[in-house]
Amino acid sequence: MASPSSDLDRERRKCTFNVAELTDIINGGREKTERRQYLESLVLNEPIFNYDDYYFLSREEKYSDAVKKTVRLVQVLKQHNIEDPEDYQTLLKYVLNLNLPIALHNSMFRPTIRDQGTDEQRKKWLPLANDYKIIGTYAQTELGHGTFIRGLETTSTYDPKREEFVLNTPTLTATKWWPGCLGKTSTHAVVMAQLYIKNQCYGIHSFIIQLRSLKDHSPMPGVTVGDIGNKVGLETNDNGFLAMDNVRIPRENMLMRHAQVYPDGTYRKPANSKLVYGTMVLLRATVVSESATNLSKAATIAIRYSCVRRQTEAKPGELEPQIIDYVTQQHKLVPQLATAYAFAWIARYMMSTYHALHADIESGHLGALQELHGISSGLKAFTAEMSVSGIEVCRRACGGHGFSAASGLVSMYKDRLPSCTYEGENTVLYLQTARFLLKCFRQPSITPSSMSYIQVKPLPGARWGVKSPEDLMKPILLVEAFEHRAQRTIKSAAQFLESQISQGLDTSEAMNRSGIEFVRCAKAHCYYFVTRNFFQSTALLKCSKEIKESLLTLGVVFALNGIADNSGEFLEDCFITGTQMEFVRERILYCYKQLRPNLVGLVDAFAFADQSLNSALGAYDGDVYNRLYNWAKRAPLNKTDVHSSYHKYLKPILKSKI
Numbered sequence: 001m002a003s004p005s006s007d008l009d010r011e012r013r014k015c016t017f018n019v020a021e022l023t024d025i026i027n028g029g030r031e032k033t034e035r036r037q038y039l040e041s042l043v044l045n046e047p048i049f050n051y052d053d054y055y056f057l058s059r060e061e062k063y064s065d066a067v068k069k070t071v072r073l074v075q076v077l078k079q080h081n082i083e084d085p086e087d088y089q090t091l092l093k094y095v096l097n098l099n100l101p102i103a104l105h106n107s108m109f110r111p112t113i114r115d116q117g118t119d120e121q122r123k124k125w126l127p128l129a130n131d132y133k134i135i136g137t138y139a140q141t142e143l144g145h146g147t148f149i150r151g152l153e154t155t156s157t158y159d160p161k162r163e164e165f166v167l168n169t170p171t172l173t174a175t176k177w178w179p180g181c182l183g184k185t186s187t188h189a190v191v192m193a194q195l196y197i198k199n200q201c202y203g204i205h206s207f208i209i210q211l212r213s214l215k216d217h218s219p220m221p222g223v224t225v226g227d228i229g230n231k232v233g234l235e236t237n238d239n240g241f242l243a244m245d246n247v248r249i250p251r252e253n254m255l256m257r258h259a260q261v262y263p264d265g266t267y268r269k270p271a272n273s274k275l276v277y278g279t280m281v282l283l284r285a286t287v288v289s290e291s292a293t294n295l296s297k298a299a300t301i302a303i304r305y306s307c308v309r310r311q312t313e314a315k316p317g318e319l320e321p322q323i324i325d326y327v328t329q330q331h332k333l334v335p336q337l338a339t340a341y342a343f344a345w346i347a348r349y350m351m352s353t354y355h356a357l358h359a360d361i362e363s364g365h366l367g368a369l370q371e372l373h374g375i376s377s378g379l380k381a382f383t384a385e386m387s388v389s390g391i392e393v394c395r396r397a398c399g400g401h402g403f404s405a406a407s408g409l410v411s412m413y414k415d416r417l418p419s420c421t422y423e424g425e426n427t428v429l430y431l432q433t434a435r436f437l438l439k440c441f442r443q444p445s446i447t448p449s450s451m452s453y454i455q456v457k458p459l460p461g462a463r464w465g466v467k468s469p470e471d472l473m474k475p476i477l478l479v480e481a482f483e484h485r486a487q488r489t490i491k492s493a494a495q496f497l498e499s500q501i502s503q504g505l506d507t508s509e510a511m512n513r514s515g516i517e518f519v520r521c522a523k524a525h526c527y528y529f530v531t532r533n534f535f536q537s538t539a540l541l542k543c544s545k546e547i548k549e550s551l552l553t554l555g556v557v558f559a560l561n562g563i564a565d566n567s568g569e570f571l572e573d574c575f576i577t578g579t580q581m582e583f584v585r586e587r588i589l590y591c592y593k594q595l596r597p598n599l600v601g602l603v604d605a606f607a608f609a610d611q612s613l614n615s616a617l618g619a620y621d622g623d624v625y626n627r628l629y630n631w632a633k634r635a636p637l638n639k640t641d642v643h644s645s646y647h648k649y650l651k652p653i654l655k656s657k658i
């Protein structure tokens with residue numbers, strides 16, 4: 001058998017480009033790579049951040065271990081004056097291989113105070129939060145409602161005599177359920193509740209509540225709080241429940257940047273009622289980036305392993321091939337790698353668009369709200385869905401060892417799965433994007449320039465300009481195919497809705513009946529958007545010819561697999577012919593061959609530290625079998641040669657007379 005390490009060495013020698021150059025591109029420049037390396041150096045050398053035996057821990061131990069790591073992380077951040085949220089996110093992405101029990105503090109609690117608090121409220125709460133003197137969460141979802149925010153039942157009733165709000169959980173279904181870091185960790189929460197003043201309901205607003213004593217962490221009077229129990233993945237996180245019984249907070253604890261309640265109970269409504277949903281939009285944009293990172297990790301593990309794993313001699317006595325050389329294996333993994341790159345590029349687009357539109361919103365241009373919501377909802381759903389299914393493809397591609405926790409892929413899959421549900425269930429978010437697409441379709445004046453393609457009506461009888469398999473290497477033709485599909489499905493969703501209305505259905509029923517068409521057009525739009533962005537961004541890169549070639553070929557793989565996997569949608573209006581579909585399949589194979597020498601280079605370029613992959617299959621040196629064996633030997637069941645259950649149960653049976 002060939003040595004696994006020499007297999008990877010040989011792969012690395014075959015690579016046609018400079019891996020470090022591509023790493024800089026992925027990180028966003030040389031300076032960012034250096035910053036990332038600096039941050040990694042602060043954490044990777046600390047024994048406390050060792051994850052070697054992590055997969056053997058019980059849920060409780062995992063939570064406790066995560067709290068220990070969190071506290072050390074906070075100390076490291078303070079010690080080195082690291083305050084930039086981008087640095088924190090870099091650490092989360094590349095070094096800390098777990099969902100921290102302060103995830104919600106940094107991703108939602110602080111941003112909500114920043115975006116929804118007045119200057120005074122920011123001045124009061126942010127220093128405490130930034131310094132981790134308090135730890136917060138975002139408590140919105142209830143037992144009875146998650147999607148339908150307007151249907152939340154928690155009440156916050158203003159008492160003008162005492163200038164206080166009184167928070168209540170009036171029914172069982174009003175119990176807050178799911179908020180991360182609520183069960184055991186947080187001292188405070190932003191609670192979303194229906195605001196009542198003098199018996200009138202003014203809808204959902206956000207309030208800061210103290211959950212636990214800062215002296216001994218016990219629940220505050222009127223607060224019932226705990227962990228919701230085991231779930232799929234995210235074992236380090238204490239998703240929790242919360243019920244409130246006449247919990248009083250000062251008037252100043254309502255976040256009042258957009259809506260205000262004055263001491264006498266006078267209410268001033270926000271300029272737009274959706275401003276209160278702002279933190280969710282930020283998190284949806286972040287999920288795009290999380291989806292990219294995790295799929296990159298999964299592809300790294302599965303591709304390295306597939307270069308090390310050998311199986312089935314083709315001819316007697318010959319060296320068994322590396323499994324990566326089976327085209328069926330390439331057909332599983334190369335599309336995941338291509339998707340990981342496409343998502344890394346769209347994640348950068350999403351974050352910069354978020355910051356630009358958020359700045360517009362801050363300066364009063366509220367039209368940007370719906371654009372940001374329209375873009376981020378669909379991209380969150382699209383990237384979460386494809387990333388989760390891609391991780392599972394990578395896991396299965398590792399055969400039996402993909403089932404071992406030591407692969408790192410099992411926990412990754414379980415931890416990513418909820419990203420299709422949290423921060424807006426995916427179908428619900430696709431429907432939101434579809435609403436925006438249809439609005440743009442009907443009203444050119446509100447269509448952002450990034451979506452102006454919607455205004456071009458697809459010509460009936462339009463045909464794809466591809467004449468040969470070689471034409472499929474032309475980004476313009478690939479983007480054209482996705483653009484056509486998106487235009488056609490948006491138009492057809494609009495027509496479907498109109499046909500329902502003309503049959504006499506009221507708007508909400510007509511919208512419901514059009515739901516499947518809506519989701520279809522939202523997905524088609526997202527595929528188009530990601531493909532176009534990938535080719536546009538890659539074309540602008542200043543890099544070696546070899547890197548550009550590899551990236552463009554990955555883009556072609558992403559696009560062609562999108563066409564092949566959704567062939568019905570391209571064939572049904574005869575935009576693509578059966579012959580062109582054959583070209584597509586032929587070119588996919590051609591691209592796999594082109595990319596084959598560079599597959600390890602393309603995953604090495606993500607530059608994940610072994611610790612962050614925490615995978616016996618995907619470590620840089622490829623020493624798979626030693627790692628698996630040594631890991632299994634450390635399993636708790638192997639602590640003794642004879643397990644206690646032998647003495648308790650087996651022995652009596654084995655020793656009994658027949």
Ligand SMILES: CCCCCCCCCCCCCCCCCC(=O)SCCNC(=O)CCNC(=O)[C@H](O)C(C)(C)COP(=O)(O)OP(=O)(O)OC[C@H]1O[C@@H](n2cnc3c(N)ncnc32)[C@H](O)[C@@H]1OP(=O)(O)O
Pocket residue numbers: 085088089092103104106107110138140141146147148149150180274277278280281283286369370373421422423424425428432435436439
């Ligand atoms: C320091 C930083 C460090 C960062 C580190 C980052 C580290 C990451 C770590 C990650 C850890 C993550 C842990 C997971 C956290 C999960 C947290 C949650 O799930 S939290 C819980 C998450 N929960 C969810 O996500 C719940 C999902 N549900 C919802 O969002 C809403 O209820 C809804 C959108 C479905 C409907 O809303 P509804 O009020 O009923 O609205 P209508 O239907 O009546 O439509 C009226 C009009 O409004 C429009 N519009 C709507 N929204 C927006 C918006 N945001 N804007 C603009 N417009 C909006 C809508 O399109 C429509 O327009 P039109 O067509 O009329 O023109």
Ligand SMILES: Cc1cc2nc3c(=O)[nH]c(=O)nc-3n(C[C@H](O)[C@H](O)[C@H](O)COP(=O)(O)OP(=O)(O)OC[C@H]3O[C@@H](n4cnc5c(N)ncnc54)[C@H](O)[C@@H]3O)c2cc1C
Pocket residue numbers: 104138139140141144145146147148177178179180234239418421422423424425427428431
């Ligand atoms: C791991 C995890 C962490 C979470 N963290 C937090 C947190 O920190 N804070 C917080 O407040 N919440 C949190 N949540 C809650 C999460 O945001 C909600 O679960 C999510 O928004 C989905 O809402 P739901 O559970 O009510 O699903 P439901 O809305 O009940 O969805 C069930 C099904 O109904 C469908 N459906 C619902 N409404 C519609 C509609 N209008 N049209 C068509 N189909 C529809 C959905 O597509 C889905 O198939 C978390 C959830 C999870 C799993």
